[in-house]
Amino acid sequence: xxxxxxxxxxxxxxxxxxxxxxxxxxxxxxxxxxxxxxxxxxxxxxxxxxxxxxxxxxxxxxxxxxxxxxxxxxxxxxxxxxxxxxxxxxxxxxxxxxxxxxxxxxxxxxxxxxxxxxxxxxxxxxxxxxxxxxxxxxxxxxxxxxxxxxxxxxxxxxxxxxxxxxxxxxxxxxxxxxxxxxxxxxxxxxxxxxxxxxxxxxxxxxxxxxxxxxxxxxxxxxxxxxxxxxxxxxxxxxxxxxxxxxxxxxxxxxxxxxxxxxxxxxxxxxxxxxxxxxxxxxxxxxxxxxxxxxxxxxxxxxxxxxxxxxxxxxxxxxxxxxxxxxxxxxxxxxxxxxxxxxxxxxxxxxxxxxxxxxxxxxxxxxxxxxxxxxxxxxxxxxxxxxxxxxxxxxxxxxxxxxxxxxxxxxxxxxxxxxxxxxxxxxxxxxxxxxxxxxxxxxxxxxxxxxxxxxxxxxxxxxxxxxxxxxxxxxxxxxxxxxxxxxxxxxxxxxxxxxxxxxxxxxxxxxxxxxxxxxxxxxxxxxxx
Amino acid sequence: xxxxxxxxxxxxxxxxxxxxxxxxxxxxxxxxxxxxxxxxxxxxxxxxxxxxxxxxxxxxxxxxxxxxxxxxxxxxxxxxxxxxxxxxxxxxxxxxxxxxxxxxxxxxxxxxxxxxxxxxxxxxxxxxxxxxxxxxxxxxxxxxxxxxxxxxxxxxxxxxxxxxxxxxxxxxxxxxxxxxxxxxxxxxxxxxxxxxxxxxxxxxxxxxxxxxxxxxxxxxxxxxxxxxxxxxxxxxxxxxxxxxxxxxxxxxxxxxxxxxxxxxxxxxxxxxxxxxxxxxxxxxxxxxxxxxxxxxxxxxxxxxxxxxxxxxxxxxxxxxxxxxxxxx
Amino acid sequence: xxxxxxxxxxxxxxxxxxxxxxxxxxxxxxxxxxxxxxxxxxxxxxxxxxxxxxxxxxxxxxxxxxxxxxxxxxxxxxxxxxxxxxxxxxxxxxxxxxxxxxxxxxxxxxxxxxxxxxxxxxxxxx
Numbered sequence: 001x002x003x004x005x006x007x008x009x010x011x012x013x014x015x016x017x018x019x020x021x022x023x024x025x026x027x028x029x030x031x032x033x034x035x036x037x038x039x040x041x042x043x044x045x046x047x048x049x050x051x052x053x054x055x056x057x058x059x060x061x062x063x064x065x066x067x068x069x070x071x072x073x074x075x076x077x078x079x080x081x082x083x084x085x086x087x088x089x090x091x092x093x094x095x096x097x098x099x100x101x102x103x104x105x106x107x108x109x110x111x112x113x114x115x116x117x118x119x120x121x122x123x124x125x126x127x128x129x130x131x132x133x134x135x136x137x138x139x140x141x142x143x144x145x146x147x148x149x150x151x152x153x154x155x156x157x158x159x160x161x162x163x164x165x166x167x168x169x170x171x172x173x174x175x176x177x178x179x180x181x182x183x184x185x186x187x188x189x190x191x192x193x194x195x196x197x198x199x200x201x202x203x204x205x206x207x208x209x210x211x212x213x214x215x216x217x218x219x220x221x222x223x224x225x226x227x228x229x230x231x232x233x234x235x236x237x238x239x240x241x242x243x244x245x246x247x248x249x250x251x252x253x254x255x256x257x258x259x260x261x262x263x264x265x266x267x268x269x270x271x272x273x274x275x276x277x278x279x280x281x282x283x284x285x286x287x288x289x290x291x292x293x294x295x296x297x298x299x300x301x302x303x304x305x306x307x308x309x310x311x312x313x314x315x316x317x318x319x320x321x322x323x324x325x326x327x328x329x330x331x332x333x334x335x336x337x338x339x340x341x342x343x344x345x346x347x348x349x350x351x352x353x354x355x356x357x358x359x360x361x362x363x364x365x366x367x368x369x370x371x372x373x374x375x376x377x378x379x380x381x382x383x384x385x386x387x388x389x390x391x392x393x394x395x396x397x398x399x400x401x402x403x404x405x406x407x408x409x410x411x412x413x414x415x416x417x418x419x420x421x422x423x424x425x426x427x428x429x430x431x432x433x434x435x436x437x438x439x440x441x442x443x444x445x446x447x448x449x450x451x452x453x454x455x456x457x458x459x460x461x462x463x464x465x466x467x468x469x470x471x472x473x474x475x476x477x478x479x480x481x482x483x484x485x486x487x488x489x490x491x492x493x494x495x496x497x498x499x500x501x502x503x504x505x506x507x508x509x510x511x512x513x514x515x516x517x518x519x520x521x522x523x524x525x526x527x528x
Numbered sequence: 529x530x531x532x533x534x535x536x537x538x539x540x541x542x543x544x545x546x547x548x549x550x551x552x553x554x555x556x557x558x559x560x561x562x563x564x565x566x567x568x569x570x571x572x573x574x575x576x577x578x579x580x581x582x583x584x585x586x587x588x589x590x591x592x593x594x595x596x597x598x599x600x601x602x603x604x605x606x607x608x609x610x611x612x613x614x615x616x617x618x619x620x621x622x623x624x625x626x627x628x629x630x631x632x633x634x635x636x637x638x639x640x641x642x643x644x645x646x647x648x649x650x651x652x653x654x655x656x657x658x659x660x661x662x663x664x665x666x667x668x669x670x671x672x673x674x675x676x677x678x679x680x681x682x683x684x685x686x687x688x689x690x691x692x693x694x695x696x697x698x699x700x701x702x703x704x705x706x707x708x709x710x711x712x713x714x715x716x717x718x719x720x721x722x723x724x725x726x727x728x729x730x731x732x733x734x735x736x737x738x739x740x741x742x743x744x745x746x747x748x749x750x751x752x753x754x755x756x757x758x759x760x761x762x763x764x765x766x767x768x769x770x771x772x773x774x775x776x777x778x779x780x781x782x783x784x785x786x787x788x789x790x791x792x793x794x795x796x797x798x799x800x801x802x803x804x805x806x807x808x809x810x811x812x813x814x815x816x817x818x819x820x821x822x823x824x825x826x827x828x829x830x831x832x833x834x835x836x837x838x839x840x841x842x843x844x845x846x847x848x849x850x851x852x853x854x855x856x
Numbered sequence: 857x858x859x860x861x862x863x864x865x866x867x868x869x870x871x872x873x874x875x876x877x878x879x880x881x882x883x884x885x886x887x888x889x890x891x892x893x894x895x896x897x898x899x900x901x902x903x904x905x906x907x908x909x910x911x912x913x914x915x916x917x918x919x920x921x922x923x924x925x926x927x928x929x930x931x932x933x934x935x936x937x938x939x940x941x942x943x944x945x946x947x948x949x950x951x952x953x954x955x956x957x958x959x960x961x962x963x964x965x966x967x968x969x970x971x972x973x974x975x976x977x978x979x980x981x982x
Contacts, residue, residue: 003795004795007677007787007790007791007795010684010787011784011787011788011791014687014780014783014784014787015784017780018777018780018781018784056676056677056794056795057673057676057677057794057795057797059660059674061652062649063649063652063653063656063660063674064675065675065677065678099691102691103688103691106684106688110681113681121678121937121940122677122681124941125681125682125685125940125944126681128685128944128948129685129688132685132688132689132692132947132948132951133688135951136688136691136692136695136696136951139696140695147955147958147959147962148959148971148972148975149975150955151885151952151955151956151959154948154951154952154955155888155889155892155952158892158896158945158948158952159879159892159895162892162895162896162899165903165941166872166899166902169899169902169906169934170641172646172903172906172933172934173641173643173646173906174641174643175646175648176645176646176647177648177649186646190643191641191643193639193641194641194642194643196639197636197639197640197641198641200639502976504972506968506969506972507968508879508881508968511876511880512625512628512880515628515629515632515876515880518632519631519632519635522635522636522639523635526638526639529910530864530910531864534864534867535867537867537871538867538871538874541871541874541875542874544878544890544891544894545874545878545881545882550886553886553887553890557890557893560894560897561897564897564901567901568901568904570910570911571904571905571909571910571912571930572908572911572912572913572914572915572929572930573904573908573914573930573935573938574914575914575935575939576900576935576938576939576942579939579942579943580897580900583942583945583946586946587893587946587949590949590953591886591890591953594886594956594957594960595886597960598960598964598966621881622881625877625880625881626877628880629873629876629877629880630873632873633870633873636869636873637866640869645906645907645931647926647931649931649933650907650926650929650931650933651926653915653932653933654915654917654923654926654929654932655923657932658917658920664916664917664918665915666915666916666917666929666932667915667932667935667936667939669932670933670936671936671939671940675936675937675940678937678940679940682940682943682944685943685944685947685948686943686947689948689950689951692951692954693950693951693954696951696954696958742916743916744914748943833950836954837954837957
């Protein structure tokens with residue numbers, strides 16, 4: 001059954017591409033997207049009764065490809081389909097090219113395939129498909145200037161996947177199969193010394209895909225260019241990077257007890273702090289959001305690697321909440337960019353006056369990402385730092401403080417007097433307003449009903465105690481005050497940060513850092 | 529024999545590293561791919577060897593087209609400056625990366641697992657594929673049967689790349705079927721030779737496709753041969769008359785057919801509903817259909833890619849003319 | 857005789873690192889793309905060494921009696937997977953070369969340093 005979930009969208013997309021004209025393609029695409037969302041909701045319900053496994057073609061004994069859905073992948077899939085629906089509605093008036101809809105559908109099918117698959121080589125194929133499609137979508141407007149960023153991003157991805165493929169060769173050598181269940185059983189029996197190299201090779205590729213330190217640089221860069229459609233940036237940041245986080249979870253599971261959680265805890269902390277500092281230094285609104293993705297992915301990895309049950313749930317829920325508020329922020333940034341004609345955070349003023357609804361949604365999403373009480377981010381951050389050691393709790397608090405500082409900067413665009421930059425003042429396009437508003441409502445609802453939602457989505461049994469939640473809220477307000485002071489006196493006009501904003505990595509240096517990461521993983525796992 | 533080839537392989541790679549003239553790099557790359565293909569053949573992988581040989585020909589052509597336009601046709605064009613003799617620069621450019629790479633290599637070798645290869649899947653595949661999928665070529669059986677799900681995405685990525693190349697190559701307008709002679713300076717001898725070889729290439733492609741399931745080869749390799757037939761045709765007749773948009777549509781249609789065939793035969797498992805005596809015929813028919821479909825699709829795909837690159841060439845020239853006209 | 861000194865699949869690893877070295881040193885985009893292709897070739901060669909050695913028979917079974925000695929055959933699995941990997945590689949390379957063409961047309965050069973300098977200037981102009 002699961003096979004059809006992946007294959008039918010591809011079939012429909014190709015049929016749309018060949019047979020429909022540009023106008024009906026988008027209407028059909030949105031109808032199908034709605035159906036797809038309904039189906040993935042059904043899958044979430046289905047996983048309540050346990051896992052579902054489908055063997056493609058029915059070739060048993062791991063000869064064929066096994067597909068499996070369980071509670072986590074069903075949640076990822078639900079998130080993906082909801083954000084794709086929102087983005088599809090959002091871009092209804094943006095483009096009438098059926099190539100765009102074709103690629104959007106293919107991307108969704110590839111991501112769905114990644115959530116289902118239990119086969120390591122199939123992961124390689126699908127990751128390649130989804131990367132190529134995302135890059136083409138980012139450059140859909142054919143601005144030549146974007147070509148550079150896009151090409152570098154593509155080449156880096158190919159290099160990273162060569163590392164994955166080489167690691168996979170060693171996995172095959174050791175175990176003789178590709179099925180995740182079979183491989184993880186075989187790995188549990190095999191010698192520890194044999195596993196170091198494949199682990200380092202595979203994890204280098206996955207860490208690059210998650211764009212964590214020191215392998216980031218170009219993921220934000222490609223989202224920067226004004227001509228890159230905001231809708232696609234929302235998908236890249238909200239969904240596609242989450243897919244790689246999902247792969248990270250799966251592959252850590254494959255290596256079982258061998259997997260080094262400490263290493264990735266360190267890497268996650270480094271990534272989120274660097275991401276926050278770089279986000280503070282930026283002045284382009286899209287760039288702030290893009291670097292923020294890095295820090296939030298770092299936070300998710302902290303939650304997943306710190307070992308506690310609650311923080312794991314928190315990390316998973318943070319995937320959902322980050323997907324929602326980050327796509328809300330990117331989509332509203334698109335509206336703001338259209339209205340003001342600039343992306344400079346200091347030039348845009350008075351969004352709440354000019355575009356009231358967009359402003360309110362942006363505010364809700366900002367409150368969500370900073371972890372304000374009652375909003376979606378607060379619940380996930382609460383659980384991430386629930387059962388971790390004290391030092392780690394304070395580290396996450398510092399990361400949240402950084403987030404707050406950068407979003408104090410960001411929310412400067414909301415207030416103040418409308419300085420009358422070019423463009424239309426009114427929000428007329430209801431195709432853009434409805435989806436963003438829906439995301440804003442989700443930001444609030446995910447916070448208010450956070451506990452119930454977590455219990456429903458992850459089939460877990462967690463509860464939020466009022467006293468500690470209040471304590472977290474107090475920490476939030478305290479760090480809001482501190483953050484404001486820091487922003488006012490230390491960040492504004494800071495020369496070091498200005499220099500940091502122009503930090504640029506070339507293709508070669510990112511490749512080099514890929515090598516450094518690989519070497520570090522080898523040394524950390526093999527020798528320490 | 530294999531050792532000698534592998535040493536040559538490494539030497540060619542080193543030559544590419546330290547070469548800075550455009551055409552030499554491409555020629556070295558061509559030889560490199562040829563040696564790779566022969567190595568594959570020695571390793572008992574004729575299918576991969578054929579694919580590598582075909583692919584290397586195509587990527588060499590792509591690179592030549594790309595370089596010819598921008599560096600001209602002179603063989604001596606530098607693609608990058610030769611390494612400076614000054615000590616500081618040499619340190620940053622060579623010594624530091626070299627030390628780094630060697631360090632990584634040593635780490636790699638140090639942690640290399642020293643186990644024998646597990647043969648779990650190999651034995652199962654070899655013992656069962658004739659019954660499960662049919663045919664005599666195990667590689668083909670895996671591609672078209674056991675792992676047809678992968679093959680679908682592999683076909684899809686070719687479709688995507690064709691769509692992307694035609695979307696991004698900035699020559700949307702119809703330079704594609706203007707019927708002008710191509711501006712390739714034809715050497716008479718080359719054209720004559722190609723004229724003789726051309727039908728043979730097509731025949732060879734058809735043979736590989738049709739016998740994919742019983743001997744080495746298959747849809748992909750045959751498709752490459754068929755595509756190269758069309759490219760030879762372009763060189764021989766100097767004409768540019770096949771409408772690319774229709775071919776793109778055809779490719780999509782074939783892709784849809786591949787999906788439908790895979791759904792009916794593998795995902796639904798139509799063989800289970802057939803009486804046992806038809807089973808063998810059905811399996812052969814399925815493999816043949818799949819190979820033909822994939823072959824046609826790959827042929828279409830590479831044909832489009834090639835024509836598109838040529839169109840970039842011609843398209844820009846026309847563009848320049850138009851611009852000049854507006855200005856004057 | 858070389859096989860006695862070093863195992864043959866080390867050649868693939870050496871090639872992997874030569875192309876890695878090429879990637880981190882070459883100043884030209886065309887060369888970088890070629891090195892990525894070399895890296896792919898190295899990985900594919902390594903895969904093929906997993907299931908075969910010099911002179912193993914291809915996994916084509918003409919009669920059932922041949923199946924008595926399975927070790928005489930090459931492993932079909934790496935071959936099938938590497939065919940997939942080759943096709944993916946060439947599709948991605950085609951896209952890459954298209955983008956390179958576009959860059960060439962805009963900047964009239966394929967030098968990493970020059971292009972990234974111009975690109976950075978354009979960025980700060982926004």
